[in-house]
Amino acid sequence: MIRFTDVSMQYGDGNEALRKINLYIEQGAMVYVTGRSGAGKSSLLRLIALIERHKRGQIIVNGQNLERVTGRRIPLFRRNIGFMFQDHRLLYDRTVFDNIALPLVIAGHRYQEIRKRVHAALDKVSLLNKEKVSPIALSGGEQQRVGIARAVVHRPALILADEPTGNLDPALSWDIMKLFEQFNQVGVTVLIASHDLDMIKKMNKSIITLREGKLLTHIGLTINE
Amino acid sequence: MNKRTTSQNNGLNLKRVFKVWLMQHAQACIYSIGQIFKSPVNSLLTTAVVGISLALPSGFYLLLDNCQRVAAGWDNSTQISLFLKLNIDEERALSLADEIRLFEGIASVDYISRDVALEEYRQKSGFGDAISALQENPLPSILLIHPRIRSLSSQDSEKLMQQLRALPEVDTAQFDRQWIQRLFAIIDIVQHVVIILSILLAIAVLLIVGNTIRLAIYNRRTEIEVNKLFGATEAFIQRPFLYSGLFHGIGGGLIAWCLLSLSLLMLKAPVLRLAELYSSDFSLHGLSYTGLLLLIATGASLGLVGSWVSVQRHIKAIEPN
């Protein structure tokens, strides 16, 4: 599903965020990316989502070489991915329903189809009764769940979640991780960046550890240079 | 762009692709109307400025149009009186008239014989008796020349006058209404001023609409980012802003039309009074339906171009992070 070969990336200011990363994540896997603050977790997800571009090396996602995904191919590529952010990035000027419907509207689905799928997603995150309110009227955990519903509503092959449980209490975080696990069980590849090591260990999934832009462990294996 | 998207997805047929395209246009259209009503004051202000900017040159244009209609009536009454020397007989005068008809810029030439001239003068002047007392007819025969004044520049007409004066049979030549030529020259200048004004105001409309759209884009950058993140094409993101520019332009066209109609209504009575004083049946010519359509089309295209420029410049700069 995802293969990194000797991938390095730099931000505009010359800050090298990732160095010679080699990793492989197979289809249908659920993998955590962890590491200290500034280790490069977000940068790794951004590369996969084409928010940033890598300098050297090769990235293959879903059989596509990311170097060749440029210009007008980027939107099509992204339609196969579901995103989730720590800061929700919900749109507060519209209802929960409309927020979740966004990826479907973009893909040009018809209203009946959209309603069916949004309701199914809302049902999954147990927010059916909130579809008509603005996300601003929801608690942090509820907003996070709306974000998850939006990330899965278009049935992407890959979900990228950056600190999806950022500042939620442990019980809520656990619920949300379980939700991701459910989607993973129906075949979606899930990649979650998180520094909540305790919970990650409890989830008992593959872990990728980064330190200062380098790969420390890969799916349980320690990398030695 | 969309076509490729959908057909690549599933190899769907063209009809379905077209349907999606149409549906997304409808969505963008409705959405942008919603956005306009979400900030009605801002939208109204922009539309009003567009309207006034369109109304000003159109108003000037109408004014000019009406002036030209009035002046066109005067045009026919413009004439050159060619007083012939007293020793020119009727035969010579008529052949001279024929010659002059061949000159450039001449519409018609009328011959007034000495006797006719005297008769007219007798009737009009009220000096009938005094004239009857004269032994000999003191009046020369006259050629009345109607030049095609509009096709004549003032230089041309000066040349024509010189040409006429140089004729050996001619005693004096009098241009009756030189002022109308001056009027046409002034109208010509004002016409150019209106063109320049129109261009400047068109640029102003572009800037105003562009700025409004720029602000709208700025206010919705989060939305644009999220849209891009979930795979929206540039076309998808641009569409509502383009529709918004289009609607501001159309609205501006309608407002301009209202302003013009209102102004014409207010001018109607005084113009009628003036026309009565001149015992003329002149009335103001308003905007035709073609004019209205033209106004709306101009507004629409300016709005579209203004928003397009803004969209090109500002949406590309917004990338998700």
Ligand SMILES: Nc1ncnc2c1ncn2[C@@H]1O[C@H](COP(=O)(O)OP(=O)(O)OP(=O)(O)O)[C@@H](O)[C@H]1O
């Ligand atoms: N937009 C940016 N411009 C320049 N440097 C950046 C940018 N974003 C991140 N960095 C740098 O890249 C490195 C990796 O950052 P990244 O955000 O990937 O870390 P992270 O593991 O996600 O950290 P955190 O847990 O705090 O979110 C850091 O040194 C950071 O300073």
Ligand SMILES: [Mg+2]
């Ligand atoms: Mg991060």
